[in-house]
Amino acid sequence: MDEDYDVIVLGTGLTECILSGLLSVEGKKVLHMDRNDYYGGDSASLNLTQLYRKFRPDKAPPAELGRDRDYAIDLIPKFIIASGELTKILVHTEVTRYLEFKQIAGSYVYRDGRISKVPSNEMEAVRSPLMGLFEKRRAKKFFEFLQGWKDEDPATHQGLDLDRDTMKTVFEKFGLEPGTQDFIGHAMALYLDDDYITKPARPAYDRIILYTSSMARYGKSPYIYPLYGLGELPQAFARLSAIYGGTYMLDKPIDEIVTDASGKFVGVRSGGETVKAKQVIGDPSYFGAGQAAGGSGKVRVVEEGRVIRAICFLKHPIPGTDDLDSCQIIIPQNQVNRRNDIYIAMVSSTHNVCAKDVYVAIVSTIVETDIPEKEIVPGLQLLGPIYDKFVSVTPIFTPTSDGKSDNIFITRSYDATSHFETVVQDVEDVWKRIMEKDLVLKKRDLEVQE
Amino acid sequence: MSKQYQFKLVLLGESAVGKSSLVLRFVKDQFDDYRESTIGAAFLTQTVTLEDQTSVKFEIWDTAGQERYKSLAPMYYRNANCAVVVYDITQSASLEKARTWIRELQRQADPNIVIALCGNKTDLAARRQVTQEEAKKYAEEEGLMWGETSAKTGEGVNDIFTAIAKKLPLIAPPSARGATRGAAGAPARTGVDLNKQPVAQNEPCNC
Numbered sequence A: 001m002d003e004d005y006d007v008i009v010l011g012t013g014l015t016e017c018i019l020s021g022l023l024s025v026e027g028k029k030v031l032h033m034d035r036n037d038y039y040g041g042d043s044a045s046l047n048l049t050q051l052y053r054k055f056r057p058d059k060a061p062p063a064e065l066g067r068d069r070d071y072a073i074d075l076i077p078k079f080i081i082a083s084g085e086l087t088k089i090l091v092h093t094e095v096t097r098y099l100e101f102k103q104i105a106g107s108y109v110y111r112d113g114r115i116s117k118v119p120s121n122e123m124e125a126v127r128s129p130l131m132g133l134f135e136k137r138r139a140k141k142f143f144e145f146l147q148g149w150k151d152e153d154p155a156t157h158q159g160l161d162l163d164r165d166t167m168k169t170v171f172e173k174f175g176l177e178p179g180t181q182d183f184i185g186h187a188m189a190l191y192l193d194d195d196y197i198t199k200p201a202r203p204a205y206d207r208i209i210l211y212t213s214s215m216a217r218y219g220k221s222p223y224i225y226p227l228y229g230l231g232e233l234p235q236a237f238a239r240l241s242a243i244y245g246g247t248y249m250l251d252k253p254i255d256e257i258v259t260d261a262s263g264k265f266v267g268v269r270s271g272g273e274t275v276k277a278k279q280v281i282g283d284p285s286y287f288g289a290g291q292a293a294g295g296s297g298k299v300r301v302v303e304e305g306r307v308i309r310a311i312c313f314l315k316h317p318i319p320g321t322d323d324l325d326s327c328q329i330i331i332p333q334n335q336v337n338r339r340n341d342i343y344i345a346m347v348s349s350t351h352n353v354c355a356k357d358v359y360v361a362i363v364s365t366i367v368e369t370d371i372p373e374k375e376i377v378p379g380l381q382l383l384g385p386i387y388d389k390f391v392s393v394t395p396i397f398t399p400t401s402d403g404k405s406d407n408i409f410i411t412r413s414y415d416a417t418s419h420f421e422t423v424v425q426d427v428e429d430v431w432k433r434i435m436e437k438d439l440v441l442k443k444r445d446l447e448v449q450e
Numbered sequence B: 001m002s003k004q005y006q007f008k009l010v011l012l013g014e015s016a017v018g019k020s021s022l023v024l025r026f027v028k029d030q031f032d033d034y035r036e037s038t039i040g041a042a043f044l045t046q047t048v049t050l051e052d053q054t055s056v057k058f059e060i061w062d063t064a065g066q067e068r069y070k071s072l073a074p075m076y077y078r079n080a081n082c083a084v085v086v087y088d089i090t091q092s093a094s095l096e097k098a099r100t101w102i103r104e105l106q107r108q109a110d111p112n113i114v115i116a117l118c119g120n121k122t123d124l125a126a127r128r129q130v131t132q133e134e135a136k137k138y139a140e141e142e143g144l145m146w147g148e149t150s151a152k153t154g155e156g157v158n159d160i161f162t163a164i165a166k167k168l169p170l171i172a173p174p175s176a177r178g179a180t181r182g183a184a185g186a187p188a189r190t191g192v193d194l195n196k197q198p199v200a201q202n203e204p205c206n207c
């Protein structure tokens, strides 16, 4: 540890591992450390022993759940949206070589006490109970308008301006019913609340197009998922970093972020040693997590909100999902008188994340009250009998400064969205702050001999 | 028609025992006295053709130095069909380390994994600390393959990989394996291919 580095990265969550990989490819000398003895930080997938150690330190996993090595339980429920930004990074860095993906088999939305499939093709759309016949025609017109939109061709605009008119205006133009608006805004644009309705329509348009093109890509749902769990993603980017010279140290206590008199980053103290570097990147847990950090007395990250997540082990597929091996279910906020949607993400042994005949469903939402466990009841009720449940309430932290003045660059906690688009936004944002230029994805030279 | 198989092979062992050197010798028939670890190689591939014309293609993963500070990711040996666990015959401590890796593989890796214990640097036999008897006895007890090599002279290198290639197709039916990426004769991956562009641009509507 007696060398100097360009960048020290603290925490091996996905955001940090993508950054570490990209920085190493760029030629930076990277030291990547984690206090845990496993990869992934908050975005790890745990085996049974690790899961019980985290949630039930005084209990051993029941033998009937099967072999430890068959389990990879995600702590953060997310899927990869097929045509999204994470897919682009995976392909450009060729990290896809280390991973294998499967589709998520279906996407459902809750309405009036029951769940219905989000149609994935014309046939399903025609049969879907989500809309009446006339509403289906109106919706068809709406989608044709979105698909046909060309910025440079006013004839495709039908008098609307996506950058000025609100989504409400657009919905009204096509006469869509409130239930349909809910469906589009929450089950397709994947908004967690209704704030988007009164804002310019452009982002909603982008999100609907992302959803439909992702759906069209593999056919069953807009989502894909890595075999052996989401924890494979940080590991794959860590390998990319290592191959390009990054040094990895797990199981390292981080005792202090050392700064000079003016508050600028100097190095990281771990055990008796201080390793120096020009810059440091890390997840909020290494920077006080809401408390004033170390001797500096500086609050580096603040709490933005909290997410409740309940990891549920089931011995059956979720009722009403045609026994699918995986799915997403969205409960739009309106349906259960909330401000934020409730999400369910379910995967199973098809994805090599648990033993055969076990199903892992994670119910999550943004906390709105003092009794968060009560808030997810509508989600839990859809699951049928729950074999075991592991609940966490986690703050979402965001950095107080952009790091340019002190060379301390802090990432954001994983939010409640169902995919990784905001994670990639954070990667791009941190990259820009560190490198003082935009992240441009270069294809790397591979030395694969045939 | 000759049969073709593809397998994922991982190298494990203490730092500086010669893992990368063994790969370089096997794949490119080269050796370098002062080599740094390979930059930019996801993995290398090399094909072994057996006497019965069966060809076995190895997808060889090197640790990229992640083992140095006990930070090897489990994804490294997940799905591996075979592992070469290397020790340096001039360093008895490196055999201890090899034992630790073998225990780890037995605990975490695929139960059908073929493990070969490999004593490297036989060109330095004058400084030998690990006897053949000791290593062989341990390998027999644990049901491992065993061999000695010199990445420097090339002695034994092809032999150990060929021995693994012979054992693998017998143990693993070609349909029951993970590490196959569209090689001829190997089963196609069951998952989705991210590199493939979408077929139809857009379905006009989902509703």
Ligand SMILES: Nc1nc2c(ncn2[C@@H]2O[C@H](COP(=O)(O)OP(=O)(O)OP(=O)(O)O)[C@@H](O)[C@H]2O)c(=O)[nH]1
Pocket: B013, B014, B015, B016, B017, B018, B019, B020, B021, B022, B032, B033, B034, B035, B036, B037, B063, B064, B065, B067, B068, B120, B121, B122, B123, B124, B149, B150, B151, B152, B153
């Ligand atoms: N004499 C001799 N030297 C060898 C042999 N194999 C490797 N070396 C030397 O041993 C040193 C380490 O070899 P590497 O191949 O880099 O070892 P490694 O196991 O990949 O090491 P890490 O990547 O650090 O884990 C290098 O200086 C090699 O030249 C051998 O068979 N004989």
Ligand SMILES: [Mg+2]
Pocket: B019, B020, B021, B037, B038, B062, B063, B064, B065
């Ligand atoms: Mg090496």
